[in-house]
Amino acid sequence: MANALLTTSSSLGVACSNTMHLQTVPVSAIAGGDFVRRSSFNSSFARGRSYGVLISRGRLRQEKCELRARTRSVRAVLVRDPPAVESAAGRFGGGNGSVRTVGRDDDSSAGSRNGAAVSTERTRGNRSSGSSSSGRDGVEFRKASEIMAGRGDKGKSGTSVREQEDVEAEARAALRATNVVEYDPVRLYERYSKQPAKVVARTVKILTTLGAFATDVLIDQRTGKLEVNMRKRAKELREKLTYLGPTFVKIGQGLSTRPDLCPPAYLEELAELQDALPTFPDAEAFACIEAELGRPLESMFSSITSSPVAAASLGQVYKATLKSTGEVVAVKVQRPYIEESVALDFFLLRGLCGLVNKYADLVTSDVTALLDEFARRVYQELNYVQEGRNAIRFQKLYGDRPDVKVPGIYWEYVSAKVLTMEWIEGIKLSEQARITAQGLDIIKLVDIGIQCSLRQLLEHGYFHADPHPGNLLATPDGKLAFLDFGMMSETPQTARFAIIGHVVHLVNRDYDAMARDYYALDFLDAKVDVSPIVPELKNFFDDVLEATVSELNFKTIVDGLGAVLYKYPFNVPAYYALILRSLTVLEGLALYTDPNFKVLAASYPYFAKRLLTDKNPYLRDALIELLFKDGTFRWNRLENLLVQGRKDSDYNSSDVMQPVLDLLLGPGGEELRSLVEKEAVRVSEALLVGTALQSFKSVPEPLRAFIDRGNVNSVIRIKESEEAEMLALREQVLRIWGLLRNSRGFDPSVLQPIVEVLRRSEAQAMGGRIAGNISRRLAARALQQLLKPAPTTAPTLS
Ligand SMILES: Nc1ncnc2c1ncn2[C@@H]1O[C@H](COP(=O)(O)OP(=O)(O)OP(=O)(O)O)[C@@H](O)[C@H]1O
Known part of the structure; x- marks a missing residue:
């Protein structure tokens, strides 16, 4: 029946955020025909975007929907009665953060209200927990063990049914988010150049607010009270940024992590912008959840805190319990009218940056480009579906580390403005006293953060670009949990x-x-x-x-x-x-x-x-x-790298030097081979001569007289300085060998390429005190000895 109501064709539908009660979905997602009403969709296209007027069943409802170009064609429009803000407020009330239990929903169609036969509610990267229950949404929840085992439910394509369900649930979430707007400076210009009154009013507000602060600081400076009033001014700045709204809060958050730009008093005050911001009315938040997800609150959650547990720049977070599974979740709801608010600010700031670029010669960077980059990121953060995807990607790349935790995403409860995640119990990394009181080690947690960041930045290149202390939690079992994946880079x-x-x-x-x-x-x-x-x-x-x-x-x-x-x-x-x-x-x-x-x-x-x-x-x-400087091998560099490298948790010594060893026998390795040959002579000399010298020294004094009148140097002919050098090299080589040998996973045979090089016929030109061929053979033999199956302790060549 629903199919008969469809208009044009596309794999994507449209949801209008500002209408909240209007939503379009693809045919496959439509099940409850009773709420699909006749609709028509007129669209006109301008600058790659379309603006549609939606008309539904006699009642003319004009809603301007901003659609992305790729979603121009719409397949069906679901029209629901607007959820009454008051009714949501009445049901959940305002409050002080207490949890209200929501009674059992008697609306039997609740589960399929959005038309989708919901079969998966969450996508959890680690899927370590889960309960088996039969949701009222027709949801079949599986036991975690089944999920972990990926039990024999692979489809023809090799993807498990579960994975398929996840993909579908995510796709449905994406459908609820096709109305998101992307940052487009040209469009902002078009939008606000037609609204001078708005622009002027906002400019005046910003200038007077920040001007008052600047004046206070100036007076402090003139009267020599800069230091004394520092804390007071920092607080003032925090309040003024909060007053100016999300864009300025974001700027303040950025400053709060820049000790190079801000004195400590400012850093501490601005750090409060991370998640202790003014809240917006709970009624609006609950109404937004219902409108965005298309279901009454009580059909989704058996309980939800009546006020937010945290309020951040772009949204506020509630703690809730899923009705279907009893799992505890964090529900992040976006602040109302946030796009309008940031859009105007970015328009103004861009104008300011243009002036700076033009007239401030001291500023060498392109500040407009920097602002555009920043604005693009803030806009990305406004799409919670993208944030959910980011969390999943982050989990896939880094969540396998035993000490890192990433919240799972519950796609059935996600839209552009609502994000439902696994609730993470933990203490913010900034609350160090509480962490220590729990018996957790801050330095260890920071180290987990550093190791994970290095892998993010330098291994996969995909990284959390907003790792402020409010987004990092220490869990009771000593893990580091990452939150807020809105800003990735x-x-x-x-x-x-x-x-x-x-x-x-x-x-x-x-x-x-x-x-x-x-x-x-x-x-x-x-x-x-x-x-x-x-x-x-x-x-x-x-x-x-x-x-x-x-x-x-x-x-x-x-x-x-x-x-x-x-x-x-x-x-x-x-x-x-x-x-x-x-x-x-x-x-x-x-x-x-x-x-x-x-x-x-x-x-x-x-x-x-x-x-x-x-x-x-x-x-x-x-x-x-690094290792071969000016034709000589720098053993101290290698030793240093080995000493440091083996401290890394992922270090596997059988991989060490592999890239160089691979090259050694390869076609491009001629130069390296000659360096290795030369070095082999030096080392074999050091090992053999050094061993002889040491052996001589270990001979009891009276017996030394038998060896060429007590002077070993007369046998080996060597200067004192050379002797010292040789012994030092010998010591170093043996130390390095010990480092390798005693490392986890080391297989001596990986050094075989060096032996191969020394055996090669072209390795003839071996200089040194010991004749070339002998030296080469000795070096090869010495290595061969070393490469024998590993003894329990490091060998000493002496
Ligand atoms: N999964 C979760 N489990 C527990 N608490 C959470 C969870 N997600 C968010 N929170 C709480 O809510 C706060 C704000 O969340 P989040 O940082 O995601 O919001 P935001 O609006 O994107 O913030 P920001 O201003 O940093 O961009 C967090 O600092 C944390 O206290």
Whole structure:
């Protein structure tokens, strides 16, 4: 019956957020014909978007729906009676955060109200829990064990029925969100250039509010009370940003994580913008949930807090219990009219940025581009379906780590403005006293955050771009839970490798390589000559790196690089700011507990591991360059990398040096082979001669006289300085061998390529004190010995 009512064809339908009671869905999703009414849809297309007028059953209801171009054609329009805000308010009431139990719904059609035979309610990345119950929505819930086992319900395509259901549930959520608007500065211009009164009123409000604050700070400065009044002014700024609404709250949130821009008093005050913001009326929130999901509240939740548990910039969050399964969920509801509010602000701020670009010569970055990037992100955050997808993707990439938790998404209760997630019990990372009282270790949690961030930024490149302390929870079992996936970002692959290389070059004070990295990092144009940068980098870092690199804090490095690069026409792509921000936030959190915490020291094992094991040619070449400087092998660099790399939880020593070893026998490895051959001579010399020297020294004094009148050097002919060098090299090689040998998963046979190289016929030109062929054979034999099945302890060649 429903099919007969359809208009045009498309796989997508349309939902109108501002009408709340209107929704279109695809044919397959329509089941309850009683609420599908005759409808027609007229559309006109303008600038890739369509504006439709929807008319339903005699009663003319004109609703302007903004549709995305791709959803121009509509298949059916479901019209529901507008849920009365008052009735929702009456049922759930305002309140003080208490949980109200919602009585059993006697509306038997509740479950299929949106026309879909709902078979899956949630998509949980980890699916570790779940109950088996038969929902009233026709929902068949399975036991977690069944889900985990992915029991024999694979469809023909190989996808499990469950996965298929998830996809369908997500698609239905997407249908409820086809009305989302994307950031489009041109459209904003068109919209607001026709509404001068609105623009002027808002401009006056912003200028007077922020002007009053600026005046107060100016007076403080003139009267020498800047320091004394700092806390008061910080509070004032927080209140003024809150008063100005979501866009300014977002800006304040950004500032709250920038210790380079704000003094500590401001950082602390602005941090409150993270989730202690004014709430909007619960009645409106409940009405929004019903309208967006097309079902009465009581048909979905058996209980829901009567006021929000948290209110953030774009939405507020309720804690609820799903009626169908009894699972506890977090329901995030978007603030009303938020798009209108941010749109006008971005229009105004863009105008301001245009002026800055034009007249402020001191500002070298394109601030309009930065604002556009920021605005685009804020707009993305307004689509909760996208946020749900982000959470799922995040879970897939990083949720397998035993110490990371990501909330599952309940797609049947998701739309553009409503997001229902698994409830995460935990304490915010900013509440350090409470965390410690629970017996949890802040530094360990921060370390989990850093390790997970490094993998986000540098492995998959998909990262949480808003990791403020309000979005990070410590769970009772010591895991780190990530919340709020509205703002995600990506690091391009080339940049990921370049960053790893750059950090390693920095740690190894390889300033030439560091300067060249700025091309790969996209900071400098290939035409810019980097040679003058080298001495400047050396100047700055030789001083600050005086102690050890791991003692450097992140801010010093960033400031140092900034000071050097400032003089050159450099440009920092937006994602670097986000990367720096996420690591700075984590470093800041750790500093509260341990003032000596250094993010670089905590991250370096990851960098070392990547460099030692990654097969990417850029990283492999960076490793070779690092190890073979001016034709000699730098054993101390290798030792340092091994010492650091094995601290990484994912370190597997059988992968170590694999990229280099692979190259060694390959067609492009000639240069490397000759370096290895040369080094093999040096090492075999050091091992053999060093062993002889040591053996001689272990001979009792009186007996030494028998060996060439007590002077071993007369046998081996060696200077004292060379002897010291040789013994040091021998010690180092044995230490490195020990590091490898004692590492988890090390298989000595992986070094076979070195033996192969030494056996090759072209490896003839072996110089050194011991004749070439002998040296080569000895080196090969010594290695062969080493490569025998592993003894329980590291071998000593002496
Ligand atoms: N799954 C969850 N379990 C428990 N609490 C949650 C959950 N999701 C959100 N919260 C609470 O709600 C707060 C706000 O949520 P969230 O950060 O997702 O909202 P937002 O409007 O996107 O915030 P922001 O201003 O950071 O962009 C969180 O800081 C947390 O206290």
